[in-house]
Amino acid sequence: MTGKLGRFLLIALAVAGLDQLTKAMIVAWLPAGGLELIPGYLDFVLVHNRGASFGVFSQMPGxxxxxxxxxxxxxxxxxWLAVGPWGRGRLGFWALALICGGALGNxxxxxxxxxxxxFILAHWQxxxxxxFNVADSAITIGGVLLGWLLLRGKI
Structure with missing residues (x-):
């Protein structure tokens, strides 16, 4: 597959692959109780989230x-948006590929x-x-990029 669609899928699959790789590494190697990376600010922990962001829908049947x-x-x-007008610009294309890759990873x-x-836990006091995880980060970065482009009238 070549062209725009091929590049889009390559980016999305790379994001999903990185997400799956980091999750597998955490599950296999994270010590019980987690790992403090930046004392007081950032830890690696193992959390299984049955819901969406903030656990939404985790208790809902189905x-x-x-x-x-x-x-x-x-x-x-x-x-659909990536092959259309929203994917014409470089930032819009990347934003959509990041969102797609993150959605695929989760x-x-x-x-x-x-x-x-x-597995990533940010905190202060x-x-x-x-x-959250790599997929969530990609979705967030892609969403922020899209929001910025929309506010600037670029898409």
Whole structure:
């Protein structure tokens, strides 16, 4: 596969692959109790998230399959937007590829494990951000890029 679609899929698959690799490494090698990376700010922990962001839908019957359906729809939408006008510019193209790769990484977890593996825990004093992973980071970065482009009227 060549051209724009091939580059898009290559980026998305690379993001999903990096996400899956880091999750496998954490599951295999993280010591019990986690690992403090930057004292007081950043740790590696092992968290199995059955829901979406912040655990949304984790207790809902059938929530796993709802999140699978939403992920598949998001993948289709990102692909459609990337080959259309939103993917014409370099930043829009990368933003959509990052979102697609992140969605694919978490979708693989949901289908394979029934939950998503999260492992990065950012915190300060008693304030903790929910644990996240490479896929979540890619989705966030892609979303911020898209928001910035929309605000500037670039897409």
């Amino acid at each position: 929530g796993r399959w709802l999140l699978v359906a939403v992920s598949v729809a998001a993948l289709g939408l990102c692909l 979708l693989i977890d949901r289908l394979r494990l029934g939950q998503v593996v999260d 008693q304030y903790h951000w929910p644990a």
